[in-house]
Amino acid sequence: MSRVWDIPVHDSTRVRDVRVAAESASAHAGLTPHRTAAAALVATELATNLLKHAGGGHILINLVDRVPAGPDAHRTAVQLLALDHGPGIADVSAALRDGHSTVDASLGAGLGTCMRVSNDFDLHSTPGRGTVAVARIDHEPPSRHHRAQQRPRGPRAGGVNVSLARAEFSGDTWSWARSAALTTLMLADGLGHGAKAAEASNAAAAELARACHLPPSEILRRLHARLRTTRGAAVAVAQLDTDAQRLCFAGVGNIGARLDTVEGWRPLLSHPGIVGAHFPRTVPVQRVTWHPDSLLVLHSDGLPSRWTPPNDAVLLTRDPAVVAAAILRNAGSDARPVRDDTSVAVLAPDERT
Template identity: 60%
Template sequence: MTRVWDVPVHDSTQAHDVRVAVEAACDHVGLGADRTADADLAATELATNLLRHAGGGRILIDTADDGRPVVQMLAVDHGPGIRDVAAALRDGYSTTTSLGAGLGACRRIADTFDLHTAPGRGTVVLVRMADRRTTRRAEAAPAVRPVRVGGVHVPLVGETCGDAWACVPGRDRLTLVLADGLGHGPEGARASAAAVDELRRVPDLPPVEMLRRLDDALRGTRGAAVALAQLAQHTGHMLFAGVGNVGARLRTERGWQPLLSRPGIVGAYRPAVVPERQLPWKDGGLLILHSDGLPSRWAPPEDSYLDHRDPAVIAAVVLRDASSSARPARDDTTVAVMASTPRDRPL
């Protein structure tokens, strides 16, 4: 079960909280001592940056296992933005008195580093730390045109998000799933994790048949809302099917299209008919799935520079721009993104 930490950073004592959370995350996935020390350094820099340059923010820490343990950190702020990204990335640019290493050091020690900044809107910085003692699980040859996926979880309370997202590769297809277990927290997580586990057993079924399998697999849990988007080899199409309240929007040549799910609860109440939509998936395709913790009036990003960022950064920008302190979240929130564009723009 994925554990997540949402750590507010508004004063220097909270920089300590970030380090405690990152160390717990590293321990949770079994990251080695060297990489834990690196993660600690990056966490300190990200927190210090938030305090010094952004007037505070939050750091979202997530664990994953793609065959090797990974800890993902996203520093998210509503600050003024970084005027000179190139300068900020140079080692030694940071004005911190503690380490003086700054974002340049984060980039150097991270397995994945990415950043998006917009004047007056804020900055998102992504750092992923993977274990280097183990090698990545050998995936079968890519079943579809390469796509990039990423996401962000925010728990309502505690360290367990009741939502789950995953990208499940099959022989000739790739499925992005977002499952929102009923309620929130650990009981919700049990249902959403059961959905992802079952999908990994049947990665080659079409979405509607996957949902049917999930109906059985989720009996005995609270049930979940589940949306599935599947890319098949060579077709240039995406198949979409969903049951329950998971939001989905796809950007096509005709703009952003909402993809609607049928009302129901997978594992508890199955609608009589679950339609499977077929949509074009072309270069420039961008798909956003989100649980209902995201305020419904969120707007899809219009910033084409964002397309070339890591999908986790895109997800965090969507989340940040939808949130406000006037409307605090009332549920676990997850945003998952699939992008067809290559990450070809340098920072």
């Protein structure tokens, strides 16, 4: 979804801004007061940690689809991402314990509490490079006993969406859906910026939920028909057939894609055009074998064209949203802010070794 809350955290006054943003996002997602309070707690703790341990950073809040099983099964969750270029966490296991704190001025809630009250929580830290943490707050509180059962089996997808100049809406969006053995990941970049661009990309996401049973080229044709009344968008669709262990990719416009294979990272190429305006006569489809350790990255043109794929084997085992956020963080800095709406989405296997 295209609504974005992007809060730089470099002094204590921004902690309140982060909490208010989390409450606003929870209202947009329709969370209950109890789950809104959980989101506010997690947001406040993540922001406080950025100040106390990393010298500052960013909190990104997106609304994400929680259960991609069909057009009637989607529900919206609040996703909070904390990104920093700090010293990293020396002992991640200790940091994740309830009540752990290394400074007297901390809230004392700790990352362990964040993990306990979130429906999903994951963190990756590299000494000398910084930390990325993700938390997702759903409509229902997590059950410790049933936490594993709450997560659907199958390939995982996640992403991050950032708007140009911290605008309210991003013209980009990513979405995913499942239909039987097919898992489909889509990234759309609406032409231009702002609400009109977001209208185009959100229309593409809504149509994907209804068309995810179709092959990628037909999905793009359906999206073209749906987006005719909008500005149009660049769109890429990647569809994984877990029965055949095959990934099919098709794109129209300037969406980037790279696949991590046994031979290394390889690009997947989109075809020139605009979905909803100038659609090509034929849409080339690339078909590649999907291995147990494969990983796919889709990104809009806001990400620098010369971004470097991650070579951190531990990072690639983390939550796909953590991988996407690390790619975004490592490609830029406060001195080199994003030059466009930017979205990064990752498709990963069910489990990685």
